[in-house]
Amino acid sequence: MLAGENENIVQIPLLVKGKLKWDFHVQELDFDASGKLWCSVAGVGLVAMESGTKRLSVVFESTVGSGCILFDKYSNIWMATEEGLLKYNTKNKTHHLYANQEIQYPISDLMFKASANELWIATNGNGVVKYNYNKDSFSLLNACLDEEKLNSNAISSLYLDNENRVWIGTLRGGVNTIEETKSPFVTISKNELTKNTLPSDFILSLCEQDSENLWIGTDGAGASLWNRKTNTFSNYSYNANNPNSLSNNFVSAILKDSKGTWFGTYGGGVCLFNSQTHSFKKYNLFNPKLKGVQKNIWVLFKCKKNILWATSPDEEGLYRYNEITDQFDFVNAGIRGIISMAEDQNNLWIGNFSKLFRFDTKTMQRREIDVKYPVRSIVSHSDSKMLVGTEGGGLMIFNPKTFERKFLTQRNGLPNNSILNIVRDKQGAYWCSTYNGIFVYNIDTGKTTSYHDADGLQSNQFNYNAALRLSTGEIVFGGIKGFNIIDTKVNSQLHAFPKLVITSIKVNNKVYDQEGLGAFGIEKLKLPYDESMLNIDFAALEYSLPEKISYAYFLEGWDSQWHYVDNIRSANYSRITEGDYVLKIKSTNAEGVWNTKAISMPVTILPPWYRSGWAYCFYFIAFLFIIYAVDKYQREQAKLKYEVRLSQDLAKQEKELNEKKLTFLPIFRMNSDRL
Known part of the structure; x- marks a missing residue:
């Protein structure tokens, strides 16, 4: 067991005939209303851990048993044994061993069904046996069913869900469900x-x-x-x-x-x-x-x-x-x-x-x-x-x-x-x-x-x-x-709106797995532009009448209207362009009434690298650089032209000055001679 804040593993011994036993096999365990631990131990029987002690003590000896154990609301501990089914009352410390013909088969699981005040017993060979607390009697589940019987009488497990539906796992016949919904027909x-x-x-x-x-x-x-x-x-x-x-x-x-x-x-x-x-x-x-x-x-x-x-x-x-x-x-x-x-x-x-x-x-x-x-x-x-x-x-x-x-x-x-x-x-x-x-x-x-x-x-x-x-x-x-x-x-069975879930996501016909989460753990999709072919499978968790559920889906930002696809549980899209979208899916209940609340999943299709934000940033910088280079070139050309023109003007002026000098020099000499 785990103990302390650090959750250290502590081994609990079993007290058998005054001796502590450390090596034993606990087949199954359960807790009673007070939190007391009860266990089925192979070769020993029913044991319990008293409050204030850190050891198990034998309550009822049974050398051979299947290990099934269950605590019910009447303070009874039920345990399957080789001899039959043991009922041990934790308050008055009394017990009764049922050895009825219906339960003379290996017992694989136990389940308490409060709505019917019954104990359901899974057997390997006799199907499901029901024990009625009020009548203190056993009956076969198959005798209570109409035309549809259990797929197999070799039952491995029982489970009661939140909708009072019983799931029955069989060894060779798959899974059966038992509904209590009253049919008008x-x-x-x-x-x-x-x-x-x-x-x-x-x-x-x-x-x-x-x-x-x-x-x-x-x-x-x-x-x-x-x-x-x-x-x-x-x-x-x-x-x-x-x-x-x-x-x-x-x-x-x-x-x-x-x-x-x-x-x-x-x-x-x-x-x-x-x-x-x-x-x-x-x-x-x-x-x-x-x-x-x-x-x-x-x-x-x-x-x-x-x-x-x-x-x-x-x-x-x-x-x-x-x-x-x-x-x-x-x-x-x-x-x-x-x-x-x-x-x-x-x-x-x-x-x-x-x-x-x-x-x-x-x-x-x-x-x-x-x-x-x-x-x-x-x-x-x-x-x-x-x-x-x-x-x-x-x-x-x-x-x-x-x-x-x-x-x-x-x-x-x-x-x-x-x-x-x-x-x-x-x-x-x-x-x-x-x-x-x-x-x-x-x-x-x-x-x-x-x-x-x-x-x-x-x-x-x-x-x-x-x-x-x-x-x-x-x-x-x-x-x-x-x-x-x-x-x-x-006339209306008033089915509630079933929970709607996405069951599979395929991208380019390959199962999409995001960090090992699977479809159930993916909250949004972010895909490259070349992986924009989507196949989304979904299902409403309606187990009684799944064929009466209709579906519709809508890709916000891409579709112009909802796609109503009856009982088809798949949405398909191909060649979605880059952008941000939201996939919305809704369904009906078994009466065909549409749920106003839809599930949604954001979908982002990334653009190709040459249309990405970094690419556009590069394009912008390159554009600015080109403008700068052209401007600089134009400025240098203008400066060069100015310098050339200035040089030409200076040369011209110098030439003109030289020409004037040449014209003035003979006159100066002539005047000098006269003097």
């Missing part, structure tokens, strides 16, 4: 391991029988009545030898009223289920225009006037149930290929494969709107607003008074342009199923939130007609791998 699907199960995962229709029972119509496997309380299925299918069986196994629509439960099938028309006799009564829908019976039924709809409507997607096929004659009467509406129905205060709204119709049942008048896409779902929001789901054209916001419309598509943030079903929850939000997950649309704010299979959906693909709001407020959507029950009260 529950998936019900066919279980191949049991006989009493959903007959098919391909769901076409849904109907609530009562608070405990739900009808499920499948594509080719008949219908099933699921009891949620007992989790049992009563399955019904077509039987050619039984005239009272379901009329066809392709159940496209189910509707319950006071008369019973109606089934619309594709290939068998309409039938009525009698819950007392468990038999089906078949109805023929005769079309006088076709002079035959229409067997392909797609929609069953009960309007506010208590009229039951049935429609066919083939030719003209609108029918109204006549309670007096107990048959369906053909309605000559002149509308072909009906695939959806709804109503507002006064009219029926009908959708087919390219148009939306307003139909007045009293006057039999209709007005059509050319949508150009199949109209799969219609929901009236108010007198002036209607939501229309189209297959391929997105979500149409339609004004039934002015017939004005606008479309929301993937460009507006929708996950897909095929809106198959629209269901309003009790909070007023609209849930929409598509071929690429589902999304929630807030009609007041225009905000959309998308969910996919990673969030717990049965898959990303959903089906026509299979949508329903239950009396509990839950919403059900059917798809190709079963159906989802959605608790709309927790």
